[in-house]
Amino acid sequence: MERPLLSFTLLSPLLLGLMSLGRMSWAWTAPDCTIADSSLLPNISYYIPFCSLAPGLHLFASCSNVKDLAQTLTAVPRDIEALCLQGTVPFLPADAFGHFTTLQLLRLQLGTISITSGTFQGLNQLQHLSFEHHAPCCLSLFLPPDALEHLRLLNTLSFHGYCLNYSQNIQLPISLRHLTVRHSCLIELRELQGLFPNLVPGSSPTTSPSPWTSFLEELDLSANLQLSQVGNRALDGLQLRSLRLDGTPLSALDLLGSGLLHLDSLSLEGTRTERLPGNVTRYFELVALDLGRNQIQNLEDEDLLSCQSLEFLSLHANGLQLLPSRFLNDLPQLQRLNLSMNKLGPTLVLPEGLVSSNLRVLDLSHNELCVLPYRAFSSLPQLQELRLSGNNISNLSSESLEGLRWLKTLDLSWNQIKTLKPGWLSSLPALTSLNLLGTHLEHISGKQLQGPQKLSHLQLGSLEMLEIYPPWPPALLSLEVRADVYIQFGVPSGEPFLFLENLTLQTSNMLLQLDNNTIHFPSLRHLTLRGCSPYILSGHQSHRFFPQLPLLEHLHFWSDHEGADDLHLFGMPSLRVLELGDLDFLCQPTSVKLEKLLKELPQLQVLVLSNLNLGNLSASSFRGLGPLRLLLLNSEWALGLDSSLQELIPQMPQYVYFSDITFTCQCESSWVGPWATQAPNTFVYGLEKSICMANASDYSKTPLLSFLSGHCSHDPEFQSFLTSFTLVFLLIFLSLLGCPKWPWLHYLQTLFHAWWWKLGGWRPRNQFHYDVFISYCEQDRAWVLKELVPALEKPLPVGEGLRLCLPERDFGVGQDRMDAMVASMESSRATLCVLSCQALGSPWCNLELRLATYHLMAKPGTARLLLLFLEPIDRRQLHSYHRLARWLQKEDYFDVSQGRIEWDAFSEKLRKRLRKAGQERED
Numbered sequence: 001m002e003r004p005l006l007s008f009t010l011l012s013p014l015l016l017g018l019m020s021l022g023r024m025s026w027a028w029t030a031p032d033c034t035i036a037d038s039s040l041l042p043n044i045s046y047y048i049p050f051c052s053l054a055p056g057l058h059l060f061a062s063c064s065n066v067k068d069l070a071q072t073l074t075a076v077p078r079d080i081e082a083l084c085l086q087g088t089v090p091f092l093p094a095d096a097f098g099h100f101t102t103l104q105l106l107r108l109q110l111g112t113i114s115i116t117s118g119t120f121q122g123l124n125q126l127q128h129l130s131f132e133h134h135a136p137c138c139l140s141l142f143l144p145p146d147a148l149e150h151l152r153l154l155n156t157l158s159f160h161g162y163c164l165n166y167s168q169n170i171q172l173p174i175s176l177r178h179l180t181v182r183h184s185c186l187i188e189l190r191e192l193q194g195l196f197p198n199l200v201p202g203s204s205p206t207t208s209p210s211p212w213t214s215f216l217e218e219l220d221l222s223a224n225l226q227l228s229q230v231g232n233r234a235l236d237g238l239q240l241r242s243l244r245l246d247g248t249p250l251s252a253l254d255l256l257g258s259g260l261l262h263l264d265s266l267s268l269e270g271t272r273t274e275r276l277p278g279n280v281t282r283y284f285e286l287v288a289l290d291l292g293r294n295q296i297q298n299l300e301d302e303d304l305l306s307c308q309s310l311e312f313l314s315l316h317a318n319g320l321q322l323l324p325s326r327f328l329n330d331l332p333q334l335q336r337l338n339l340s341m342n343k344l345g346p347t348l349v350l351p352e353g354l355v356s357s358n359l360r361v362l363d364l365s366h367n368e369l370c371v372l373p374y375r376a377f378s379s380l381p382q383l384q385e386l387r388l389s390g391n392n393i394s395n396l397s398s399e400s401l402e403g404l405r406w407l408k409t410l411d412l413s414w415n416q417i418k419t420l421k422p423g424w425l426s427s428l429p430a431l432t433s434l435n436l437l438g439t440h441l442e443h444i445s446g447k448q449l450q451g452p453q454k455l456s457h458l459q460l461g462s463l464e465m466l467e468i469y470p471p472w473p474p475a476l477l478s479l480e481v482r483a484d485v486y487i488q489f490g491v492p493s494g495e496p497f498l499f500l501e502n503l504t505l506q507t508s509n510m511l512l513q514l515d516n517n518t519i520h521f522p523s524l525r526h527l528t529l530r531g532c533s534p535y536i537l538s539g540h541q542s543h544r545f546f547p548q549l550p551l552l553e554h555l556h557f558w559s560d561h562e563g564a565d566d567l568h569l570f571g572m573p574s575l576r577v578l579e580l581g582d583l584d585f586l587c588q589p590t591s592v593k594l595e596k597l598l599k600e601l602p603q604l605q606v607l608v609l610s611n612l613n614l615g616n617l618s619a620s621s622f623r624g625l626g627p628l629r630l631l632l633l634n635s636e637w638a639l640g641l642d643s644s645l646q647e648l649i650p651q652m653p654q655y656v657y658f659s660d661i662t663f664t665c666q667c668e669s670s671w672v673g674p675w676a677t678q679a680p681n682t683f684v685y686g687l688e689k690s691i692c693m694a695n696a697s698d699y700s701k702t703p704l705l706s707f708l709s710g711h712c713s714h715d716p717e718f719q720s721f722l723t724s725f726t727l728v729f730l731l732i733f734l735s736l737l738g739c740p741k742w743p744w745l746h747y748l749q750t751l752f753h754a755w756w757w758k759l760g761g762w763r764p765r766n767q768f769h770y771d772v773f774i775s776y777c778e779q780d781r782a783w784v785l786k787e788l789v790p791a792l793e794k795p796l797p798v799g800e801g802l803r804l805c806l807p808e809r810d811f812g813v814g815q816d817r818m819d820a821m822v823a824s825m826e827s828s829r830a831t832l833c834v835l836s837c838q839a840l841g842s843p844w845c846n847l848e849l850r851l852a853t854y855h856l857m858a859k860p861g862t863a864r865l866l867l868l869f870l871e872p873i874d875r876r877q878l879h880s881y882h883r884l885a886r887w888l889q890k891e892d893y894f895d896v897s898q899g900r901i902e903w904d905a906f907s908e909k910l911r912k913r914l915r916k917a918g919q920e921r922e923d
Helices: 003-021 069-074 191-195 252-257 278-284 301-305 590-598 643-651 672-677 704-711 716-736 745-760 778-793 817-826 843-858 881-887 903-922
Strands: 033-037 059-066 082-087 105-109 128-132 156-160 178-182 216-220 240-244 265-267 288-290 312-314 336-338 361-363 385-387 409-411 433-439 443-445 457-462 465-469 478-483 486-489 502-506 509-512 526-530 554-563 577-584 606-610 630-641 655-664 683-685 691-693 770-775 828-835 865-869 893-895
Touching: 033 655, 033 683, 059 069, 252 278, 265 278, 278 301, 433 478, 457 465, 465 478, 478 486, 672 704, 691 704, 770 778, 770 817, 770 843, 778 828, 778 903, 817 828, 817 843, 828 843, 843 865, 865 903, 893 903
Parallel strands: 059 082, 082 105, 105 128, 128 156, 156 178, 178 216, 216 240, 240 265, 265 288, 288 312, 312 336, 336 361, 361 385, 385 409, 409 433, 433 457, 443 465, 457 478, 465 486, 478 502, 486 509, 502 526, 526 554, 554 577, 577 606, 606 630, 630 655, 655 683, 655 691, 770 828, 828 865, 865 893
Antiparallel strands: 033 059
């Protein structure tokens, strides 16, 4: 009498579990968050937003519109290196970031926040902490005195746009080297004593429990518009290397009474300074002084005499018209001098008769220079870097550059240069980098670049057209060429670029002489093409421009919205990063074109497709891209995602980004929403912001996911499966009420145990009677017994074959077939369904397939289902097709419908997969 009650108690939770199965999710989509690895695509910020990172950090999460901090952080991976949060979070609780033990950078833009003593507990690896508020007015921020005591490796601490008036006695970690307080409410430097008592030794009336910061490398107080006073001995005993006061009204002379013990570098950009602060420079023996964007139009000799310790001096954008005659003589230690954006032209006049033996870098960009006189730089024999960009220089000769025998970098970009005289570089034997972008050159021969034997980085550009002729510089590693109309390579002898690793071409047309040979780039690793027509990589031209690029790893190709009918990427077996932009793919079916384009790239890890008019994407577009880790689709209009893409879900890359995408409003894409929240190995970005377009005249900007949820049923095949399955069990239960015996009780208990294992995370038993249960129909019986079974059961070299369970052989005599089927599947490591058109019409085969599919979903990772197709079957005939495609891998499908079968190879492949399936269940 208790058995019906027992069955009811088993059935009820089972039905509830089935109905809730469709709501389960392993969400990788993090709303309003960007998660990426910048090592895969360094310029990923061009497509999707994220905050700036510290050098050496790659794995990051950048979240905006944060309101519920705990909810946002649940979708962020625990092993990230950098975390940037923007939103409104009033309170940060204790141990708010304790799960992120590998975090090294934390940037908070959360408005007015309250912080507790234990907020940053657990961040033992944190090196960079920043509080930012980018708005005209400042916000108040209260920081408890011991809030930072857990950050023992903290190197950089930054406050931007926050007033710390209500915070006192904040103990800074002794590891701190960079402190920034920008755009705050500071009025005088004395306030720092109360804010950070262990920053300034002896400033606190009480003994601090934390040791003093012995040496702070940089203190940045820029953009404090009210900071006009220092206060007597305000920084008494503080040792600094660098102090930045850019954009403040503070007078440099006031620093003399601040009590600073040591200072190497002082930056006073945009402080309306009118003369060199010579006394300050001499007092601190400054090594570096930045006075850019000020009003120093004249340099006084007495000020220069006080700056003899300077090694770096920046006077850019000051309106200087003349340099004093003793300028170089009074600065004997000077190594770097920035005089850009002044008015030293039209003829450069440097002090004559004086020699600066230490100056290494000189920047004279944007100074209205027209003429470089004879031996203009002869007084600078040790100069290694000379920048003359943005002037009006038209003629160059070796006499103008004479005396620069150690010069390595020469920048002449954006000048009026029309011709280059032979031998003009003969006086620069050590030159390694030359920039001639933005000139009026039309012909450049390798003979005009002779002289330097180590020239490795070359940039050439013309406002209209440019013709280039060999011989190429022998040590050339990097070449950038730009011309608006065309670039023509003259290669009469077929001379290759033997060592060239980086090549950038920006033009509308690429030309080769009619009688020339192929250009060879045997060492090329990075290739960037901008504005070029796709024919440069076409099938009938590629053998001339880029026939073979065996070492190429990065290809960035932006065209000018031309068709890509004959675009090919042959001969690039090592390509890892491919960016394609501004092409027109609508001339032919997109899927065929992409498949043809990508099939020759076996090592591709990053694929970026931007503004290509892709139209519709299907599974055939991305087949064979197993190593792909990042897929980014940007700036597409009316993009359709075919339902066949569901087949690739198990092999989807680690990161999939949709940026500025307008989809087509069609229910064929209804799988996209569930996939984005049920892809445990793929992070999906941008779908929640994407819109769809019903037709060409629809500009309503309907959110894609809202359209799919409101107009399309959620996974109709899966929902119909759940509905029919539930109804079948209800009917079974009702029928059992009138039966004196309970032959189905074991079946119900088995299903309940499967659901209970899934719910509680339990593991199945690790002992099985069979290796594989084989499901087949009566019509295929002869083939299974004659061909398949002997091939799988024959002894292996070690002496043991597979143990197969066959219904007609291994079921007990008189045993109920349903009970036997359920028990046999449970006691087998895997289930192999032999499918044919006759099998799909068999009720028993269908029931066995449904039960195996349910076990696969209820216990992913433990149940294993393999499909063997005896003949071609339309996926529409297989009602579970999309559901199976979501869970099965491509190794789980076997197709023997092609006729002749190599049994040894097929049996070995199938046997390995069956044994691997068994090991997966037992692990």
